Structures are given as structure tokens and as C-alpha cells.
Amino acid sequence: MIGSLLLLWVCVVSILLLLKSWRPKNFPPGPIILPILGNILELSLENPLKDFERLRKIHGNVYSLYIGSKPAVVINGYKAMKEALMSNEFAGRPQDLFVNDTTQRKGVILADYGTSWKEHRRFALMTLRNFGLGKDSMEERIHGEIQYVIKTLEKSIGSTLSPQVMFHNASSNIICQVLFGTRYEYDDMFIKTIVQCFTENAKIANGPWAMLYDSFPLIRNLPLPFMKAFKNVETCQKIAKRLLAEHKSTRVPGEPRDFVDCYFDEMDKRGEDSESSFSEGQLSMYALDLHFAGTDTTSNTLLTGFLYLMGHPHIQERCQQEIDTVLEGKEKATFNDRNNMPYMQAVIHEVQRVANTVPLSVPHCTTKDTELMGYSIPRGTLIIPNLTSLLNEEGQWKFPNEFNPENFLNDQGEFVKPEAFMPFSTGPRMCLGEGLARMELFLIMVTLLRKFKFTWPEEAGEPDYTPVYGVTLTPKPYRMKIEARATE
Ligand code: HEM
Ligand SMILES: *[C@@H]1O[C@H](CO)[C@@H](O)[C@H](O)[C@H]1NC(C)=O
Ligand SMILES: *[C@@H]1O[C@H](CO)[C@@H](O)[C@H](O)[C@H]1NC(C)=O
Ligand SMILES: *[C@@H]1O[C@H](CO)[C@@H](O)[C@H](O)[C@H]1NC(C)=O
Numbered sequence: 001m002i003g004s005l006l007l008l009w010v011c012v013v014s015i016l017l018l019l020k021s022w023r024p025k026n027f028p029p030g031p032i033i034l035p036i037l038g039n040i041l042e043l044s045l046e047n048p049l050k051d052f053e054r055l056r057k058i059h060g061n062v063y064s065l066y067i068g069s070k071p072a073v074v075i076n077g078y079k080a081m082k083e084a085l086m087s088n089e090f091a092g093r094p095q096d097l098f099v100n101d102t103t104q105r106k107g108v109i110l111a112d113y114g115t116s117w118k119e120h121r122r123f124a125l126m127t128l129r130n131f132g133l134g135k136d137s138m139e140e141r142i143h144g145e146i147q148y149v150i151k152t153l154e155k156s157i158g159s160t161l162s163p164q165v166m167f168h169n170a171s172s173n174i175i176c177q178v179l180f181g182t183r184y185e186y187d188d189m190f191i192k193t194i195v196q197c198f199t200e201n202a203k204i205a206n207g208p209w210a211m212l213y214d215s216f217p218l219i220r221n222l223p224l225p226f227m228k229a230f231k232n233v234e235t236c237q238k239i240a241k242r243l244l245a246e247h248k249s250t251r252v253p254g255e256p257r258d259f260v261d262c263y264f265d266e267m268d269k270r271g272e273d274s275e276s277s278f279s280e281g282q283l284s285m286y287a288l289d290l291h292f293a294g295t296d297t298t299s300n301t302l303l304t305g306f307l308y309l310m311g312h313p314h315i316q317e318r319c320q321q322e323i324d325t326v327l328e329g330k331e332k333a334t335f336n337d338r339n340n341m342p343y344m345q346a347v348i349h350e351v352q353r354v355a356n357t358v359p360l361s362v363p364h365c366t367t368k369d370t371e372l373m374g375y376s377i378p379r380g381t382l383i384i385p386n387l388t389s390l391l392n393e394e395g396q397w398k399f400p401n402e403f404n405p406e407n408f409l410n411d412q413g414e415f416v417k418p419e420a421f422m423p424f425s426t427g428p429r430m431c432l433g434e435g436l437a438r439m440e441l442f443l444i445m446v447t448l449l450r451k452f453k454f455t456w457p458e459e460a461g462e463p464d465y466t467p468v469y470g471v472t473l474t475p476k477p478y479r480m481k482i483e484a485r486a487t488e
Contacts, residue, residue, distance in 0.1 A: 075372075172291070
């Protein structure tokens with residue numbers, strides 16, 4: 001009896017040791033790994049957040065998890081985040097078969113670290129910074145769209161309105177203006193279809209079917225839910241191709257109207273260079289990527305902003321005082337006015353801090369065998385940057401747990417940006433739409449606050465700031481009461 005118990009004990013211990021040894025040498029610590037399942041049993045499907053919090057408490061700021069048989073490293077806290085994200089060795093994207101097969105390695109968001117990604121990224125940064133589209137033209141496009149928002153709000157003066165569709169329309173149209181030079185009304189088949197396809201694919205890519213696709217070659221051709229993802233990509237590509245063909249037939253080389261024209265000019269410049277990563281196939285995916293990346297992020301941040309400004313009327317009033325003083329007599333705000341509006345700047349940044357729009361950033365992947373905080377991480381490891389962990393990190397903020405613009409103001413009332421502010425991530429993979437997004441947030445919030453007063457409808461009870469979870473966070477749907485402000 002004792003003999004067999006001892007034997008059993010030896011077996012259990014050796015199995016545990018065996019499993020432990022599955023982690024590569026000096027890999028970040030984490031829970032015990034089960035064969036095939038990895039650590040997925042550690043995570044409850046209803047509320048994985050609590051489990052993540054627990055794992056961080058046990059294992060520290062850098063810990064590892066096995067998603068099935070795939071190792072992942074979760075990064076928390078400013079110090080580790082900065083060390084990882086600033087390095088090229090962490091600037092890859094996981095190239096699972098599913099992602100590879102659906103994106104056909106095109107576009108930029110999910111493209112791996114390499115020449116094509118680098119060239120396309122540089123091109124977008126140049127073009128979006130007005131060098132390609134003409135000075136000030138980005139601001140004009142944004143102001144053009146704001147006029148439609150104002151019209152919508154004016155219709156609701158004295159009553160209430162749900163702003164979700166309005167801000168979604170606006171963000172989507174601004175990107176379309178930049179990319180294609182036209183507003184696409186939201187009920188146009190074009191934009192509706194694209195939005196639907198991308199939303200569906202983001203869900204599929206993050207779900208179990210993508211994992212099964214990666215793991216079992218035999219099922220890849222069966223009519224399972226992941227097939228929908230390929231159909232969606234095809235549909236989007238078709239629409240994009242039609243748009244590109246239209247552009248090609250009306251463009252004047254050297255006089256770009258928009259991003260797509262700039263790209264064609266760049267293709268002309270590169271000529272027949274067979275090494276060039278620029279192609280029409282790339283462009284159609286690229287345009288879709290930019291539209292997807294720039295729509296929900298911006299509109300969810302705006303929704304959070306107006307929610308908090310209604311919940312904190314004294315902060316809204318102080319913004320309005322500053323806006324009235326700085327813009328006195330001017331017809332429109334310009335992006336440069338932000339330099340004279342430290343309070344407004346602080347409010348927008350504080351909104352982004354609490355909005356936590358992209359909580360886990362976009363997954364990264366190591367491009368080489370590398371090190372982080374003394375741990376060794378092999379090439380090809382999935383990296384999950386927990387941007388949420390910076391937002392209320394002790395020691396980084398004056399008021400980590402409340403909505404307070406003082407987090408971004410010094411004793412002289414000047415605007416300052418703490419280093420832990422990274423809603424756009426940081427390093428070589430940092431959001432390439434940051435410039436555009438910041439311009440949109442500033443011009444839209446300033447223009448609307450100047451014209452209207454926003455109040456929380458009394459009959460709606462207390463504002464609920466708890467966000468709805470997803471790839472991007474969004475506030476629960478709400479309504480706002482609109483009043484016109486007396487203008488000078
Ligand atoms: C408030 C609005 C926005 C937020 C909070 C935001 C946030 C982010 C974050 C966290 C990432 C991941 C960075 C990383 O992997 O480390 C990202 C990537 C990206 N964003 Fe944004 N974004 C916003 C608006 C935009 C806009 C307007 C555009 C379009 C012009 C855009 C285009 C992109 C692209 C293309 C990437 C992928 C970059 C790459 O992989 O090299 N974003 N964004
Ligand atoms: C990804 O797809 C490309 C072509 O679409 C292929 O050449 C490459 O081998 C694939 N990579 C992986 C890791 O399967
Ligand atoms: C959004 O755009 C669609 C299409 O133009 C329009 O019908 C709808 O009224 C817009 N909604 C708002 C709130 O702006
Ligand atoms: C990210 O950080 C937040 C705040 O520290 C925590 O609640 C959450 O569980 C973390 N998520 C992961 C995946 O570690």
C-alpha cells in the first residue's frame with residue numbers, strides 16, 4: 001500500500017516536473033502548463049480579467065501563459081512596457097496561419113516586421129502629416145465633417161440624442177475623406193459592408209475557430225465558420241478594387257487628391273522596380289486597414305469624452321471658458337490653438353487615459369531570441385502588452401483612480417505629459433494614426449464645446465462609466481441633452 005502510494009507520488013512529481021520543464025530556460029514564470037490545453041483552464045470565460053489580475057499578483061509584471069501549445073508573454077507596468085515596445089526585437093506581429101491566409105501578408109496592422117511593413121508605414125506617416133496631401137488640408141477635411149455633426153446636434157437642441165452613430169459616422173467619414181477624397185454616407189453599401197466584414201473578422205480571428213484552423217490542417221477546407229472570414233476578405237477586396245479603378249481613371253499624376261492618389265504617385269515613382277513592395281493589391285488591403293484602425297478607436301474615445309464631460313459639468317465649463325477666451329472672434333479652431341489651451345489639452349489626454357480604448361494594444365511578436373527584464377524570450381513568442389496596466393499605475397499619476405485633468409497639468413497650470421501616457425502604444429509599432437487622431441479629438445471637442453452645452457439627462461439616473469469589453473472599449477450607450485450656447 002505504502003509502496004504504491006509512494007510510486008504514485010513519484011509519478012505525479014515527475015509529471016509535474018516534466019510539465020514545468022516545457023517552459024524554455026529562463027522564460028518568464030507562469031501557471032503550470034497542461035498538455036494540449038496549456039493554461040486556458042486558468043481563465044474563466046466570463047471574467048478573465050480577474051484571473052489575469054491574480055496571475056500578475058503571483059508571477060509579477062512579466063509572466064507567461066500557454067494558449068493551447070502556444071507560449072505568450074503578458075507585459076504589465078511602465079518599466080517593462082517601455083523596455084519591450086521600444087525594441088525592434090519586439091516589433092513583429094504573430095503570423096499564425098489564419099492571419100497569414102486571410103490577410104495574404106498585405107496591409108500594415110497585422111504585417112510582420114520587415115521591408116514591406118517598414119516602407120508602407122513610412123509612406124503613411126509622410127502622407128498623413130500633410131506632406132502628401134497639402135498643408136492644412138487634413139484640418140479642412142475634419143472641419144468639413146464637423147459641419148455635419150453640428151447639423152445633427154442642432155436638430156436636437158432642447159432635447160436628447162444618442163451620439164453613438166453620429167460619432168461613428170464622423171470618424172468613418174473623416175478617414176474616407178483622407179483615403180478616397182469623398183465622404184461615404186454611412187448607409188452606403190460600401191462602408192456598411194466593410195465595417196461588417198472587419199468586425200466579423202476581428203471576432204473570428206480572436207476566437208476558437210482561428211485556433212483550430214491553425215492547429216488542424218485537415219479541417220482547413222471544411223465549411224466551418226472560418227470560411228466566412230475568407231469570404232469577407234474577398235468581398236472587401238472587391239469593393240476596394242472598384243474604388244481604386246475609379247480613382248485610377250480620374251487621377252492626374254503629381255496632383256494627388258487623397259491618400260490613394262499619393263500611393264499611385266509613389267508607384268509611378270518606383271516604376272518597374274520588381275523589388276518594390278508597393279502594389280495595387282497592397283493598396284486595397286492598406287486602405288481597408290486604415291479605415292478599420294481609425295474608426296472605432298476615435299469614435300469610442302469621443303463617446304468617453306462627452307460622457308465624462310457631462311458627468312463633470314465644472315470641467316466642461318472650464319474648457320468652455322478657455323475656448324471662448326482663446327478663440328475670441330475667430331471663426332474656427334485650428335490645431336495650433338492647442339498650444340494656447342493647456343486645460344483643454346489636459347482634458348483630452350485625461351479622457352484618453354480613462355477611455356483605455358485599446359486595452360491590450362495589438363498583439364506583438366518577438367523577431368529574434370531576446371531578453372526582457374532579465375528573462376529570455378525566444379523568437380516567435382506572442383507578446384501581449386497590457387496598456388491598461390499603465391493607466392492607473394501607482395507612482396505614475398497624481399490622481400490614478402479618478403477623472404482629473406490635473407494629471408496633465410503642472411503647478412503653473414501648464415500642460416505636461418507623463419511618460420506612462422501611452423494609449424497609442426510606443427516604439428516602432430506605435431499607432432501611425434496618432435497625429436490624425438489627436439487632430440480629430442481636438443478639433444471636434446473644441447468646436448462642439450464652443451457651440452453647445454452637454455448635460456446628462458436627469459431621468460437617466462447616474463452616469464455609468466463602466467466600459468463594455470471588446471478589442472476596443474466603448475462606454476455603455478447613453479443619451480445627451482443638447483443646449484445651444486450663446487456665441488459672441
Ligand atoms: C484615439 C484613437 C486611436 C487609438 C487610441 C489608437 C491606438 C492604437 C494602438 C494601441 C495601436 C497598436 C500599437 C502597437 O501595436 O504597439 C494602434 C495601431 C495602429 N493604428 Fe491606431 N489608434 C487610434 C487611431 C488611429 C487612426 C485614426 C488611424 C488611421 C489613420 C490609426 C491607424 C493605426 C494603424 C495603421 C496601426 C498599426 C501600426 C503598425 O502595425 O505598424 N489609428 N493604434
Ligand atoms: C504565409 O503566406 C504566404 C503566401 O500567402 C506563404 O508564402 C508563407 O509561407 C505563409 N507563411 C506561413 C508561416 O505559413
Ligand atoms: C449617419 O449616416 C447616415 C448615412 O448618411 C445617415 O442616414 C444617418 O442619419 C447618420 N446618423 C447620424 C446620427 O449622423
Ligand atoms: C492588465 O492590467 C489591469 C490593471 O492592472 C488588470 O486589471 C488586468 O487584469 C491586466 N490584464 C492582463 C491580461 O494581464
